[in-house]
Amino acid sequence: MGETRHSKVLIIGSGPAGYTAAVYSARAMLNPILVQGMQPGGQLTITTEVENWPGDTHVQGPDLMIRMEEHARAMGAEVVTDIITSLDLSKRPFVATGDSGTTYTADAVILATGAQARWLGLPSEEKFKGFGVSACATCDGFFYRGKEVVVIGGGNTAVEEALFLTNFATKVTLIHRRDSLRAEKIMQDRLFKHPKIQLLWNHTVDEVLGTDTPLGVTAVRALDVNTGAVTDVPCDGFFVAIGHAPASELVKDQLELHNGGYVKVEPGSTRTSIPGVFAAGDLTDHVYRQAVTSAGMGCMAALDAERFLAEHA
Ligand code: FAD
Ligand code: NAP
Numbered sequence: 001m002g003e004t005r006h007s008k009v010l011i012i013g014s015g016p017a018g019y020t021a022a023v024y025s026a027r028a029m030l031n032p033i034l035v036q037g038m039q040p041g042g043q044l045t046i047t048t049e050v051e052n053w054p055g056d057t058h059v060q061g062p063d064l065m066i067r068m069e070e071h072a073r074a075m076g077a078e079v080v081t082d083i084i085t086s087l088d089l090s091k092r093p094f095v096a097t098g099d100s101g102t103t104y105t106a107d108a109v110i111l112a113t114g115a116q117a118r119w120l121g122l123p124s125e126e127k128f129k130g131f132g133v134s135a136c137a138t139c140d141g142f143f144y145r146g147k148e149v150v151v152i153g154g155g156n157t158a159v160e161e162a163l164f165l166t167n168f169a170t171k172v173t174l175i176h177r178r179d180s181l182r183a184e185k186i187m188q189d190r191l192f193k194h195p196k197i198q199l200l201w202n203h204t205v206d207e208v209l210g211t212d213t214p215l216g217v218t219a220v221r222a223l224d225v226n227t228g229a230v231t232d233v234p235c236d237g238f239f240v241a242i243g244h245a246p247a248s249e250l251v252k253d254q255l256e257l258h259n260g261g262y263v264k265v266e267p268g269s270t271r272t273s274i275p276g277v278f279a280a281g282d283l284t285d286h287v288y289r290q291a292v293t294s295a296g297m298g299c300m301a302a303l304d305a306e307r308f309l310a311e312h313a
Pocket of ligand 2: 154158177178204287289290
């Protein structure tokens with residue numbers, strides 16, 4: 001049986017929302033405990049250059065997140081390496097159980113569990129995951145030196161992944177289901193100008209093709225959404241970059257959700273459907289989903305929690 005730790009504020013998640021909530025609640029003398037989860041630093045740890053964090057023209061995502069962690073610790077937050085496996089919000093103090101066996105009780109909870117990569121849901125995608133199929137170019141791009149890769153998606157992530165993969169691959173094919181991208185124009189310009197990148201518009205992927213021994217990808221089967229024609233695009237790696245889904249599993253039966261699983265908050269606040277439980281960042285935001293907006297919501301959540309605790313002392 002593990003130990004029980006009590007805090008006034010328990011912050012679940014270590015992305016920009018969680019660390020900002022930690023900085024603010026530590027400075028409010030609330031002695032927060034922040035549980036980092038399986039991805040310490042959150043989504044920005046799987047990217048390279050971040051160019052839109054105010055104050056930094058260029059910063060590497062992992063470096064920015066190390067700085068945020070150091071900032072939270074320096075202000076007095078306790079940062080814990082653990083994963084919350086269950087959360088009981090039915091009564092106060094709220095009770096969270098960690099994978100380590102530790103039980104965390106708290107007077108207020110800030111949920112900042114962010115989002116996770118979305119997959120196409122194909123059996124062949126599942127079969128080759130880790131053997132040619134990936135959702136993280138920063139993590140796996142290196143394995144495709146001198147090889148050909150395919151990226152699917154039309155948002156900022158897909159364009160960034162495609163550009164990053166040109167550092168390794170001889171050819172990058174970006175497949176998108178429409179004839180225009182939703183990525184920022186500046187990113188699109190870089191993509192269109194790149195000699196190693198080819199675009200396949202109006203196509204989806206309905207199968208990943210490969211070998212069993214050794215397990216590996218040889219092509220993806222692309223389907224023309226207008227004509228139904230099928231084209232096999234040869235590749236050694238297939239990168240899925242079709243967006244992210246909110247990580248609301250812990251609270252899906254306890255809190256009000258909307259827009260496909262995002263935690264619903266009262267407009268203009270971070271208050272969820274349970275008093276004392278606050279949500280910030282990508283977990284609650286299906287519109288902006290940026291580091292700076294997540295950090296802003298982390299700040300709001302800490303201030304909302306502080307007010308709640310003052311009223312319920
Ligand atoms: P996340 O960063 O998603 O962090 C979630 C945290 O919750 C993680 O630490 C995870 O470990 C933790 N967690 C989850 N479940 C549990 C659990 N059960 N127990 C404990 N902890 C848990 N935005 C920009 O503004 N600029 C960019 O250049 C940019 N580039 C990007 C590049 C890529 C490849 C991706 C994927 C995203 C990018 N974004 C960018 C978006 C940005 O990363 C997100 O908007 C931001 O990270 C969201 O922050 P967050 O704090 O809400 O959650
Ligand atoms: P996103 O903006 O939601 O884009 C997802 C893309 O995948 C869309 O183009 C979508 O097509 C496509 N798609 C979705 N489901 C699909 C399917 N089943 N099959 C084929 N294609 C599919 O996701 P994202 O690119 O991961 O970005 C998420 C958020 O992070 C955004 O707010 C983005 O701005 C932010 N971000 C910012 C930066 C940056 O600022 N540099 C970098 C990365 C991410 P449709 O276009 O047809 O819908």
